[in-house]
Amino acid sequence: MTHPMTMSRRAALLGAASLPLAAAFKPSRASAAAEMMGASIAPYTRFKLGDFEVTTLLAGTRTVPEPHKIFGLNASDEEFAAVSEAAMIPTDAAQFFFTPTLVNTGAELILFDTGTNPAGITDALEAAGYGAEQVDKVVITHMHGDHIGGLMGEGGETFANATYVTGQAEFDHWAKAGNEGFDAKVRPLAEKMSFIGEGGAAASGITGMAAFGHTPGHMAYMLDSGGQQMLLGADFANHYVWSLAHPDWEVRFDMDKSAAAATRRKILDMLAATRTPFVGYHMPFPATGYVETRGDGFHYVPTSYQMVMGG
Numbered sequence: 001m002t003h004p005m006t007m008s009r010r011a012a013l014l015g016a017a018s019l020p021l022a023a024a025f026k027p028s029r030a031s032a033a034a035e036m037m038g039a040s041i042a043p044y045t046r047f048k049l050g051d052f053e054v055t056t057l058l059a060g061t062r063t064v065p066e067p068h069k070i071f072g073l074n075a076s077d078e079e080f081a082a083v084s085e086a087a088m089i090p091t092d093a094a095q096f097f098f099t100p101t102l103v104n105t106g107a108e109l110i111l112f113d114t115g116t117n118p119a120g121i122t123d124a125l126e127a128a129g130y131g132a133e134q135v136d137k138v139v140i141t142h143m144h145g146d147h148i149g150g151l152m153g154e155g156g157e158t159f160a161n162a163t164y165v166t167g168q169a170e171f172d173h174w175a176k177a178g179n180e181g182f183d184a185k186v187r188p189l190a191e192k193m194s195f196i197g198e199g200g201a202a203a204s205g206i207t208g209m210a211a212f213g214h215t216p217g218h219m220a221y222m223l224d225s226g227g228q229q230m231l232l233g234a235d236f237a238n239h240y241v242w243s244l245a246h247p248d249w250e251v252r253f254d255m256d257k258s259a260a261a262a263t264r265r266k267i268l269d270m271l272a273a274t275r276t277p278f279v280g281y282h283m284p285f286p287a288t289g290y291v292e293t294r295g296d297g298f299h300y301v302p303t304s305y306q307m308v309m310g311g
Contacts, residue, residue: 044128045286047307050226052205054307055102056279056286057124059115059150067094071242073250080242087241094239098146099287101232101279102128103223108136108203111159112221112232113281114150118158121150135159139202140166141234142218143174143182144253147281151185165202167210168195170217211236211267213260214253220267231278236260236267238282240289240300244268247297268298277303 046055064070068091072080084091100113100121109130115121122132138159140148143166150158166186171193174182196202198210202221211220214235221232237244238251247264254260271278271291279287283300290301 041285043124045288045308046128049223049230049307050228051106052223052225053104054223054230054279055104055128056288057100057102057115057121057128058097058285059100059120059124060098060117060146061285062096064094064096065092067091067239067242070094070252071239071249072246073252075246075249083241083246087245089241094242095284097282097285097287099279099281099283099285100124100150101287102130102135103206105203105205105225109134110137110139110203110206111135111162112139113141113147113234114138114158116146116149118150118153122158132159133161135162137203138162138164139206139221140164140170140186141220141232141281142167142170142215143179143186144215144235145181147234148181148185151189157189162192164189164193166193166195167208167217167219168197169210169212170215170219171195173216211263213256213258213263214238214251215255218263229274229276231267231271231276233267233278233280235281237264237280240280240283240302244280244291244300245294245297272298277307 041058041061043058044055046053068077068080081091098115098120100111100115103110103112125132138151152158174186196208198208200208202208205224207222207224209220209222211218211234218234220234220236223230223232237247238253242249243251243264247268248261250257251260268291270276272293275290277288277290280289281287283289284302288303288307290303292299292301
């Protein structure tokens with residue numbers, strides 16, 4: 001048994017020995033407060049898909065007020081509020097993300113959609129280590145302004161060395177629509193464009209899928225490489241709760257609302273059944289996720305580390 005005095009003496013010695021160490025970590029003066037840096041999101045995420053390398057690019061983001069005037073037009077205020085509360089998201093504003101996707105097939109560098117303006121997409125490309133001049137092909141899923149906005153700037157073509165691919169039905173619709181954005185950004189590139197439909201190949205291992213409704217010729221694209229698949233879903237679902245989870249809710253931006261809802265259900269059923277990951281142009285960045293069924297609707301499961309394992 002140790003004598004109490006021995007314990008006290010040992011404790012005192014240990015306490016004394018720790019004093020210089022504690023003094024070394026004591027700040028000599030009060031630290032100045034660190035500068036507030038503001039909210040920030042990394043501008044790209046890159047991962048392997050078979051033999052492809054896929055990079056999602058944040059070409060822009062903005063806060064939009066009164067989301068119930070955009071999503072769930074056929075849902076009551078009470079239902080919209082209840083769904084939002086359950087998902088822990090506000091009802092007075094939504095955050096929009098604009099996410100073009102870059103696919104390096106090993107033979108071509110292919111960009112899907114271009115954001116709202118040239119600066120946004122070129123800045124995102126540069127952050128990811130690329131220059132606009134390296135893009136070999138630009139695929140346009142549909143002709144809304146936030147997808148074609150980066151095609152042309154004051155200096156002309158943003159992607160001077162690229163050819164272009166888009167859906168035939170989509171191009172034909174907008175060519176007759178008298179749309180200012182199409183006439184300024186897309187029509188000047190028509191001679192460099194090729195046109196596809198359902199099942200058409202944008203490149204080897206990249207197949208077009210008709211996803212009409214959001215626009216008359218809206219297209220999604222299935223990537224298939226090394227036994228792995230991923231869907232570039234574009235705007236078939238424009239919000240992970242108010243559109244994807246409730247596919248029958250009407251969305252203001254859908255030109256044919258019933259066709260858009262049918263397309264959502266068809267694609268979501270396929271993604272859930274096959275457990276195929278997808279990129280959603282307006283999903284929370286980095287815009288990659290999975291779909292699972294939940295009741296009569298669906299649930300968005302954002303990726304964590306699945307796509308970057310071994311990267």
